[in-house]
Amino acid sequence: MEGLAVNPGFWSGRRVLITGHTGFKGSWLSAWLEMLGAKLCGYSLAPPTVPNLFTLLNLSERMISVDGDIGDLQRLQKTMQEFQPEIVLHLAAQSLVRYSYSNPVETYATNVLGTVNLLEAVRQTTSISSVIIVTSDKCYRNREWLWGYRENDELGGHDPYSSSKACAEMVASAYRDSFFQKKSGGHTVAIASVRAGNVIGGGDWADDRLVPDLLRAFTNGQQADIRNPDATRPWQHVLEPLSGYLLLAELIGDRPDLAGAWNFGPGSRDVRPVSWIVRRLASLWDGESGWSTDKRNHPHEAYALSLDCSKAHTLLGWSPRLDIDCALEMTVDWFKAYMAEKPVPEITRAQIEQFQEMGAG
Numbered sequence: 001m002e003g004l005a006v007n008p009g010f011w012s013g014r015r016v017l018i019t020g021h022t023g024f025k026g027s028w029l030s031a032w033l034e035m036l037g038a039k040l041c042g043y044s045l046a047p048p049t050v051p052n053l054f055t056l057l058n059l060s061e062r063m064i065s066v067d068g069d070i071g072d073l074q075r076l077q078k079t080m081q082e083f084q085p086e087i088v089l090h091l092a093a094q095s096l097v098r099y100s101y102s103n104p105v106e107t108y109a110t111n112v113l114g115t116v117n118l119l120e121a122v123r124q125t126t127s128i129s130s131v132i133i134v135t136s137d138k139c140y141r142n143r144e145w146l147w148g149y150r151e152n153d154e155l156g157g158h159d160p161y162s163s164s165k166a167c168a169e170m171v172a173s174a175y176r177d178s179f180f181q182k183k184s185g186g187h188t189v190a191i192a193s194v195r196a197g198n199v200i201g202g203g204d205w206a207d208d209r210l211v212p213d214l215l216r217a218f219t220n221g222q223q224a225d226i227r228n229p230d231a232t233r234p235w236q237h238v239l240e241p242l243s244g245y246l247l248l249a250e251l252i253g254d255r256p257d258l259a260g261a262w263n264f265g266p267g268s269r270d271v272r273p274v275s276w277i278v279r280r281l282a283s284l285w286d287g288e289s290g291w292s293t294d295k296r297n298h299p300h301e302a303y304a305l306s307l308d309c310s311k312a313h314t315l316l317g318w319s320p321r322l323d324i325d326c327a328l329e330m331t332v333d334w335f336k337a338y339m340a341e342k343p344v345p346e347i348t349r350a351q352i353e354q355f356q357e358m359g360a361g
Contacts, residue, residue, distance in 0.1 A: 005356065006246045012037035015127070017083055019043045019070060019118060020091035021063075024204045025134070027053035028238050029089065029245070031345075032352050034062050041083040043068050043076060044092055053203030056344035070114035077121045084127040087249050090118050091134045098208045100161035111164035112171060119175040122189060129253040130190040132245050133172045137195050137234060137265065137307050139165040148234075148268070148308030151195075151261040169193050169261065176259060190252040190259045196241035197234030197265040197307060200327055202334020202347065204238075210274060211281065215335055218285045229275035229293055234306045236266040236320060237327035239355045244318050251316065258315065265307030270324040280325070284332045321358040330354075 016033055020026040021042030033040055040063035047054045059065070064083065068075045070092040080088075093111050094100065100107040115133060122128050140149040141156025155170065157163030172193045180189040200211045207213070210226075217224035244264030252258045282290070312318040322330070330351055337347045 006032075006036070006243055007250055008036050010250045011246070013039060014087060015039045015041075015083065015085045016087045016089065017041045017043065017080065017085035018089045018091060019076075020093060020134075021059070021065065022047040022052070022054040023091060023095070024053060024201070024206060025199060025238055025242065026091045027057060027059065027203060028201065028348070028352075029091070029242050030054075030059050030063060031057055031348050032239075032242060032246070034059070035349060035352060040064065041079065041085065042066065043070075043079050045069060049205040051205060053344070053348075056203065056338075057348060058345060070117060071109055073117040073120060076117055077124055080121045080125040080128075084125065086127060086129055087253075088118070088122060088128055088131045089134070089245060089249065090115070090131065092118075093134070094161070094164075095136075096206070096208050097138070097159055097161045100159055100164070104160040107160045108164050108167070111161075112167040115168040115171045116175075119171070119179075119191075123175075123179055128189055130249055131192070132249050132252075133168065133191065133193045134245070135168050135172075135193050135195055136162070136165040137197050137263070137305060138162040139169050139195060141166075142305060144304045146304065148265070148271075148306040149263070150308045151263055151311055173261075188256070190256050192248055192252055192259055193261045194241070194245055194248065195261065195263050195265075195307065196244075197236045199236055199238040199241060200331050201238035202331055202338065202351070203344070210277060211331060214278060214281055215285070218282065219339075223290045224278065226274060226278055226293055229278070230273055232271055232273050232304050232306065234265040234271050235277060235324050235327065236270065237322050237330060237355075239352065240264065240266065240320050240322060240327075243321075243355070244312060244316070247316055247318055262312055262316075263307040263309045264312055264318065265309050266320050266324065268306070270320075270327075271306040272324060277324075277328070280328055281332070284328055321355065 016038045022044040043066045094107045141154045155166035176191040241264040
């Protein structure tokens with residue numbers, strides 16, 4: 001299904017600040033915006049893994065990259081004041097469910113107070129016209145429904161990660177209503193929060209994520225241990241939600257009615273059980289790799305989760321372009337090219353260009 005394409009003319013020369021630019025999604029986003037001609041400043045901790053996509057893309061040579069903690073309000077404010085961005089994309093987060101069980105204080109500090117710090121810094125920077133705050137599909141109070149959650153469904157969370165993302169949503173809403181509307185007396189900024197599905201793609205080496213864990217096992221000739229093979233998730237290639245974030249950022253500055261929450265997830269056919277993803281990925285990788293169910297006790301994770309993206313389809317003209325088969329093929333192609341020692345910037349640029357062409361019709 002073709003969606004409305006990102007407009008290169010909008011981004012050329014645009015001053016954009018990205019928090020969390022050294023992470024998996026942040027690196028893909030930075031690479032795409034750099035290709036579009038944006039002037040970029042990133043604010044983030046050091047890359048979280050070795051190897052990592054940010055370093056392999058040599059992005060520090062093509063953008064301002066500030067090593068900073070989202071918890072350091074003074075440094076974040078200084079960075080914004082010096083760079084004077086027009087658009088802010090907030091991706092800095094503690095993004096792992098299982099990690100949040102063992103590190104709940106860090107999770108809440110990063111995801112909740114980090115969002116507060118981000119919006120406080122925005123309040124002091126008059127150059128900014130729009131802010132996109134990335135939360136998660138897990139911000140909804142999960143009722144294990146078979147249908148997708150809509151943006152006006154109840155927020156909540158069983159685990160610290162999911163709960164922290166629901167809190168971040170409430171922070172964004174409160175700041176939008178209190179400080180960034182004409183009636184508040186401050187400068188007007190359009191603020192949106194965005195909720196994506198389970199993203200996959202080349203260059204992700206994080207622990208406790210299904211596809212990186214599988215590919216590590218397959219590469220090492222090991223059998224993969226799967227915690228919840230029957231759990232369903234909304235799987236999508238990383239470029240899918242990023243296209244939604246960029247499209248929304250293009251439109252929201254002139255359309256304050258678009259402020260609020262947005263889902264950017266896959267079509268209903270791509271809400272698949274973990275076991276299906278494992279089998280399909282093994283088939284694409286070498287056709288021989290195996291897996292087994294890890295029967296040890298693990299912290300609670302939701303069984304069923306999907307998103308209803310009717311709002312984005314109807315009001316933005318956004319639609320996903322890749323089905324899950326294509327998303328998995330692109331992921332495997334990326335990693336196989338990397339293992340064959342092809343230049344990572346070349347691999348990544350080619351996939352971004354391929355994705356853009358899919359939406360050009």
